[in-house]
Amino acid sequence: MDIDPVASEQTNKNCNKRRFSDEQIKSLELMFNSESRPGSKTKQRIANQLGLHPRQVSVWFQNRRARSKSKQTERDYSILKAHYDSLASKFEVLKKENQTLIIEVQRLRGLKERPKDSTSDSAPATCSSNGESFSLSSPEKLIAKPEDYYTQDEILCNDKFEEFKSFEQETNNQENFYMIESADDSLASSRNYSSVEPTYLMEHNCIPNWWELWV
Amino acid sequence: MDIDPVASEQTNKNCNKRRFSDEQIKSLELMFNSESRPGSKTKQRIANQLGLHPRQVSVWFQNRRARSKSKQTERDYSILKAHYDSLASKFEVLKKENQTLIIEVQRLRGLKERPKDSTSDSAPATCSSNGESFSLSSPEKLIAKPEDYYTQDEILCNDKFEEFKSFEQETNNQENFYMIESADDSLASSRNYSSVEPTYLMEHNCIPNWWELWV
DNA sequence: TCCTAATAAGGGGTAAAAAT
DNA sequence: ATTTTTACCCCTTATTAGGA
Numbered sequence: 177m178d179i180d181p182v183a184s185e186q187t188n189k190n191c192n193k194r195r196f197s198d199e200q201i202k203s204l205e206l207m208f209n210s211e212s213r214p215g216s217k218t219k220q221r222i223a224n225q226l227g228l229h230p231r232q233v234s235v236w237f238q239n240r241r242a243r244s245k246s247k248q249t250e251r252d253y254s255i256l257k258a259h260y261d262s263l264a265s266k267f268e269v270l271k272k273e274n275q276t277l278i279i280e281v282q283r284l285r286g287l288k289e290r291p292k293d294s295t296s297d298s299a300p301a302t303c304s305s306n307g308e309s310f311s312l313s314s315p316e317k318l319i320a321k322p323e324d325y326y327t328q329d330e331i332l333c334n335d336k337f338e339e340f341k342s343f344e345q346e347t348n349n350q351e352n353f354y355m356i357e358s359a360d361d362s363l364a365s366s367r368n369y370s371s372v373e374p375t376y377l378m379e380h381n382c383i384p385n386w387w388e389l390w391v
Numbered sequence: 392m393d394i395d396p397v398a399s400e401q402t403n404k405n406c407n408k409r410r411f412s413d414e415q416i417k418s419l420e421l422m423f424n425s426e427s428r429p430g431s432k433t434k435q436r437i438a439n440q441l442g443l444h445p446r447q448v449s450v451w452f453q454n455r456r457a458r459s460k461s462k463q464t465e466r467d468y469s470i471l472k473a474h475y476d477s478l479a480s481k482f483e484v485l486k487k488e489n490q491t492l493i494i495e496v497q498r499l500r501g502l503k504e505r506p507k508d509s510t511s512d513s514a515p516a517t518c519s520s521n522g523e524s525f526s527l528s529s530p531e532k533l534i535a536k537p538e539d540y541y542t543q544d545e546i547l548c549n550d551k552f553e554e555f556k557s558f559e560q561e562t563n564n565q566e567n568f569y570m571i572e573s574a575d576d577s578l579a580s581s582r583n584y585s586s587v588e589p590t591y592l593m594e595h596n597c598i599p600n601w602w603e604l605w606v
Numbered sequence: 607t608c609c610t611a612a613t614a615a616g617g618g619g620t621a622a623a624a625a626t
Numbered sequence: 627a628t629t630t631t632t633a634c635c636c637c638t639t640a641t642t643a644g645g646a
Contacts, residue, residue, distance in 0.1 A: 193615070193616040193617070193638070193639050193640075194616085194617090194639085195616090195617075195618090195637095195638065195639080196638090196639090213609090216607095216608085231640090232639085232640085234608095235639070235640060235641090236638095236639080238609080238610075239638075239639070239640085241609095241610085242610075242611075242612095243637090243638090245610095246461060249464055249465055249468065250464055252468060253464060253467060253468045253471065256468065256471055256472060256475060257471060259475065260471060260474065260475045260478065263475065263478055263479060263482060264478060266482070267478060267481070267482050267485065270482065270485050270486060270489060271485060273489060274485060274488060274489050274492065277489060277492035277493060277495075277496060278492060280492075280496050281492060281495050281496055281499065284496065284499035284500065285499065409614090409641095409642090410612090410613075410614080410641090410642070410643085411613095411614085428633095428634090431632090431633085446615090447614085447615090449633085449634095450614070450615060450616095451613095451614080453633095453634070453635080454613065454614070454615085455613095456634090456635090457635085457636080457637095458612085458613085
């Protein structure tokens, strides 16, 4: 009833899902690169060339387009993530500079109002080198800044993404570094780090991940 | 050798591509919500309940998991984008504050060294509003950033990034505003602040970011 | 009638359990 | 210890429903 046997060596009658040969795939990919949406006649030509039904060629291009699109979503993610990381880095730099400026302002004000003071030697208190102390909690404590909160918040989220997007992990120990400052309850959701399933999907672990909770 | 148990491999006589009924789908979805990877016996039970081959149930769950995973990527994207936006907004706030601080420092220094100065008359002179370059070079020029390497070639071809780009661009205006004060690095980079020792700020631009260390 | 989105199913590859 | 079975992943082919 269905498929005509025109160009089919393989019985296409039943849903024989034989993969196309490597050459066929190669040619199709080549055509796809030059034109992802060929017209009917082009498809017909391709079909004749490769010994496929025009219908198969059509379907192949459709599927190929869909595949391309879905792959692009992943690429979008990593690009956006790169931008996020970059921005986070800049954020940190800016924050440190901000701290420096605050200290400088204090120093200058001290100079202005008092002859000299040793308030400026408190500069590099917590923002020392190594990675863990990154999220130094509010170095601007000198002058109460309303922005103090966003450090942990942002960084934590960033790490969450690191966690659940990395395909191979094995490094579950770095959670400590933000746990240090997450002593308060505001980060209760971090319990999920232990259940983030590194291998593609959740295993027998039936705990839903945090991002699944609001679908 | 053949598999008699539940999930018999018996090829469906014909490729019944009929979609499952809405009821079947509904039940399956319900089961999936409670358990995305049912065991054989569960699948058998479901199959019996819904009048499907165990094989079909198995396949359905597999496909459903795959679907879930790919949707997850999209959700990750929007979550990440939300975080990006949030961080960007905080970045802007911080930047404005930074500018205020710079002006204040200038004012204080002016007070100290000269009787008076009008350094605070910086107006948004150059609000360039041209379009597409997301990786506009500016916002962080005040401190040389190694992350500037991501250039627009990765960005183009992304329709998803349209909003993203436009946001970046819209935040650009204030950057220019800020740049006025920091056109030369004499003020912007805290390097010149004599009292505070800010070398830790920008000496190691090429150090990988802390979150890159364990990706 | 073209398309896209969703989806059922085939088939290869693989890891771990079960059987030899 | 090896082979076989089983279950699952990934990717693919094909079908169906619906939109412009």
